[in-house]
Amino acid sequence: MVVVSVPAEVTVILLDIEGTTTPIAFVKDVLFPYIKENVKEYLQTHWEEEECQQDVSLLRKQAEEDAHLDGAVPIPVASGSDLQQMIQAVVDNVYWQMSHDRKTTALKQLQGHMWKAAFTAGRMKAEFFADVVPAVRRWREAGMKVYIYSSGSVEAQKLLFGHSTEGDILELIDGHFDTKIGHKVDSESYRKIADSIGCSTNNILFLTDVTVEASAAEEADVHVAVVVRPGNAGLTDDEKTYYNLITSFSELYLPST
Numbered sequence: 127m128v129v130v131s132v133p134a135e136v137t138v139i140l141l142d143i144e145g146t147t148t149p150i151a152f153v154k155d156v157l158f159p160y161i162k163e164n165v166k167e168y169l170q171t172h173w174e175e176e177e178c179q180q181d182v183s184l185l186r187k188q189a190e191e192d193a194h195l196d197g198a199v200p201i202p203v204a205s206g207s208d209l210q211q212m213i214q215a216v217v218d219n220v221y222w223q224m225s226h227d228r229k230t231t232a233l234k235q236l237q238g239h240m241w242k243a244a245f246t247a248g249r250m251k252a253e254f255f256a257d258v259v260p261a262v263r264r265w266r267e268a269g270m271k272v273y274i275y276s277s278g279s280v281e282a283q284k285l286l287f288g289h290s291t292e293g294d295i296l297e298l299i300d301g302h303f304d305t306k307i308g309h310k311v312d313s314e315s316y317r318k319i320a321d322s323i324g325c326s327t328n329n330i331l332f333l334t335d336v337t338v339e340a341s342a343a344e345e346a347d348v349h350v351a352v353v354v355r356p357g358n359a360g361l362t363d364d365e366k367t368y369y370n371l372i373t374s375f376s377e378l379y380l381p382s383t
């Protein structure tokens with residue numbers, strides 16, 4: 127087994143979800159199809175609710191910003207539009223964004239609200255790779271703080287950790303960040319996360335499957351390791367040489383343990 131040593135200055139482990147703690151297949155084959163199958167009915171049922179109206183407003187704002195993109199789907203303003211046409215426009219916009227795996231705050235917020243019913247009713251349970259929970263427990267026993275940084279909304283992250291096949295493991299996580307702090311490919315986001323936690327960027331080790339995210343974090347002086355899991359996108363030879371790679375969290379060696 128290859129072992130990657132965690133630098134002594136690291137006190138915080140920051141985890142990506144999809145492709146790092148959780149199989150991409152769970153996201154692509156369970157979470158995302160649930161949205162596609164239920165978005166129309168969800169909008170019809172919840173349309174009058176404040177939360178749903180806020181989600182639609184955010185999607186409309188995003189659609190305005192996306193207007194220049196090929197195939198972008200506009201969402202008309204409420205007044206003067208037929209309700210069913212409006213709902214269909216939102217559905218089409220969600221489908222279009224999902225077909226491009228967009229990580230916009232607007233899409234992620236709606237998805238989080240939609241998953242709430244499925245998770246809280248016990249109809250869906252989040253999957254974590256077998257090494258994740260034991261490793262997080264060990265890190266915490268060794269005095270590390272463990273945070274999540276995912277494009278999935280904080281609300282959705284809490285649903286996953288609160289309703290998993292391993293039970294409610296939310297208490298293992300010290301805090302959550304999503305794209306409201308900035309995008310994961312933007313190095314400034316990692317500086318803001320360090321500020322918010324109250325540490326230096328070089329006190330953080332970020333684990334992700336996506337090398338552009340690793341590169342952005344590294345630019346901010348965050349330590350990184352790239353996580354290679356079944357079903358993840360392949361890496362180039364240069365990426366394999368450049369980054370510390372782990373295939374399991376158990377391959378991380380903490381000097382204090």
Ligand SMILES: CSCCC(=O)C(=O)COP(=O)(O)O
Nearest residue numbers: 142143144276277278282283
């Ligand atoms: C609460 S995560 C749900 C999955 C998701 O929507 C997503 O975009 C995952 O992105 P990540 O940044 O964790 O790779």
Ligand SMILES: [Mg+2]
Nearest residue numbers: 142144145335
């Ligand atoms: Mg990921």
